[in-house]
Amino acid sequence: MDEPQENLTMKRELGLLDATLLVAGSMIGSGIFIVSSDMLKDVGSSGWLILVWLITGLMTLIAAISYGELSGMFPKAGGQYVYLKEAYNPLIGFLYGWSFFTVIQTGTIAAVAVAFGKFLGYLNEDLGDGNTVFQFTDTFKISAAQLVGIALIILLTYINTRGIKTGKIIQTTFTATKLIALFGLIIFGFLAANSDIWNANWQDAWTMKRHITRIDAGSSADNWVNLVGVSILGAFAAAMVGSIFSSDAWNNVTFIAGEVRNPQRNIGLSLFLGTLIVTLIYIAANVMYISVLPIEQLAFAKDNRIALSVATEVFGTVGTTLIAVMIMVSTFGCDNGLILSGARVYYTMAKDGLFFRKTSVLNKNSVPEFALWIQCVMACILCISGKYGDLLDMISFVVVLFYVLTIIGIFILRKTRPEAERPYKAFGYPVLPALYILMGLTFCTLLIVFKPEYTWPGLIIVLIGLPVYYIWRQLLPAEK
Template identity: 30%
Template sequence: MSGEGMEMKHRMSGEQNGSIAAKEPPGVETMQLKKRVGLFSGVALIVGTMIGSGIFVSPKGVLREVGGVGPSLLVWTGCGVISMMGALTYAELGTMITESGGEYAYLFKAFGPIPAFLFQWTNVILLKPSSLSAIALSFAIYVGQPFYPACVVPDAVVKFLAAVCIVLVTALNCISVKVAARIQVFFTAIKVLALGVIIGVGIYSLAIGNTTWLSPDKAFQTGHTITISDIGLAFYQGLWAYDGWNNLNFVTEEIENPVRNLPLAIMISIPLVTLLYVLANVAYFSVMTPSELLASGAVAVTLGNRYLGVMAWIIPFSVACSTFGACNGSAFSGARLCYTAARKGHMVEILSMIHVKLLTPSPALIFNSFIALIMIIPNDFDAIINYFSFAAWMFYGGTCLSHIVMRFTQPDNERPIRTPMIFPALVVLASLYLIVAPIISEPDLWYLYAAIFILAGLLFYFPFVHFDYHPPFMKYITIFLQLLMNVSPPTEAPKDV
């Protein structure tokens, strides 16, 4: 047998489920994701992912549902409170179960593999990639607009620019965790400064007397009677803008000193974003009437055109930076969910591997972005916001329920942080309301389709996970992809604390 054949035979003897055994590169003690996310970059990841295009482009979704300025501001504040309680609940879970993957790891620990699998199925195949593609499309519109000042940016151009954005953030995340973290810090600073400009305009507008729609007699005038469904849909719209409050839990294994930095990053980030969102909405209502806001395609741009003069370009530039940063954070966290699920055997083995030199989960990053690229073909994501947000909150509520369950079933687990039980209980109640209220008030087949999609994951779970069926050809595909991407399984699995 040739030397090359002997080498391949030796490597094949170390296979696990068809993969080539890990071979550590010189100077690397273990093949693991490294702890390169500090407090500052953790705050940037949460804030940078939460602040995307929504607060700049279209806060009119909340106003459209509740019909008044006062109720709209209450919804934005309520969304921040719910996000904060959920994030503090996740802080206890994240310091007790120090695995990346967020809800997946917690549901697996509390309820077993089936709920965890259905979560990762829904998020990996649909919610995470569609969120990435939606943000990338917003980025593309604002980058393309200067080249088409007199008309709408052509659809083909929007999709091309969105694809470039997705490929670029994927490449940066594959190259280095440090690079991705620094990019997140930089673009987070820009978007916070942009919100500061908007809030500054609002303060100036209020100072010169534009307070009509913020006065008590006007603020709570609504154009229609607010129903239970209206409140639920308004919270869907607001919570979509807050989405990302849980993203740091997807990268727990990569956080430096997670017991300190995870909860501290949460306690800094969520109140900051809530304050910025509420003040930005106050600024919008000081510059525009409710009817003008509803008619605006991008309320931040309208505000800039009215008050910033020749510097109005700052707003679309900031939106482009904001959405690029949000894409970076979405790709970063979405890949970690995919990586953790594959490491548990809930996805194909190649997605559980990391690059042997760069130590990044490049197969999971590429897979997440590949689905996102497919999803930029359609460009209307209203259905996902309204009809799949209930699926996301089903899992958020389930995760907070796992916190309560594990307090009783696993009382001896070390909990460096203990969140008051009232927080997860209130989030569970809020999630039940968000799931049930719109369905009861306005039944729609889309909710059924979403439920069917979630349950369809069982068609893959039982043959490939429960009965552990591995098609014979998969080991050859796994080895080929390993050699192509220069990746290997981690040499030492992380342990829970």
């Protein structure tokens, strides 16, 4: 590890294009290629599937343009952690940072890295999740895909210790590549669309039905149960867990505000452009899916790999290789963005005396190297545990709750700091921010009522942060 340099500052190397590609690249991982299969098991029809993606996209866009005001007010590293600390108090900021480090960011890094390994297994079976390298008990084993994921995290962490410019080159290259590839898949998918399948998929598009068991494709349609009344709301919220996971990490660009040129302008603009691009891609991809294959085949795609089933239908057997390579490119670029940006949150927390002091120091390349490596260790532990997927399902509630708190913070800061400089004001204020708060709280409430198993684990993780905060406050006072 390079010797820390006390007198260095972060370099503003990122322009608007770089920031926009970071937003898009951090959002697009493996989710869009997989989660719609499980979402269809929850809602059972094309209309409801597209509506879930539309609602998620609307929420993401509203949140992104609302965050623009906060990014203009606080154009420095740390992003959402800083916004929460400034709008409320250091405790709320710490609870977000604690959750961010223990599972939100590190769990996402782990999940995306292992997804890279799983799809590498399509090209070389010895490196996939079907190859168990170590087995300790019947339930605890380590696959080659998990080891590949760990190797990827270590590689990308090392690359990002070399400086922001190196990470920027990887992010720009891989994000541009996967955007082109996704556009290509969508276009070729629409060219191969089957009008009979399309019509059949939309024939009963607004009858919500849930599959009562997770069984193999081709099984009887009798396993579907029509939903009515409040059951529809519960199924809708459960389906949104997948779309929200796939649309998350859009706020990662706020964490690196200290390295963006003209952050007061470029952060807010990149949030809007990046989330808009990804939202349009996600909706187009799902419309394409239901134009190529029947709902039953999409819902029961092998291992939930819905894009793989569609690509095989469109391109034949070569589709497997194409999608595997696409997802590897996508997850590689996604993890780079997550690793690059996440470390800046711990850096800022350490400046406030709320993380390991060494994390607040930059190396000779003007990046928080220790923060990168400690994030790497946590993500690798989650890779080995194999529980990152469960944790991410259970943390969706907390992620949205923190988004809601942050947007409420806009209202608080308008009242407590009316004279503060605001180069950019939240578009549609107060209506659109209030709409997001309403939608976010509705989602969280529905999960509490209908899917409590998706809520209490995340809350426990957050609450563990309470005693940690007070212990840390005593041991590590903030920098002067």
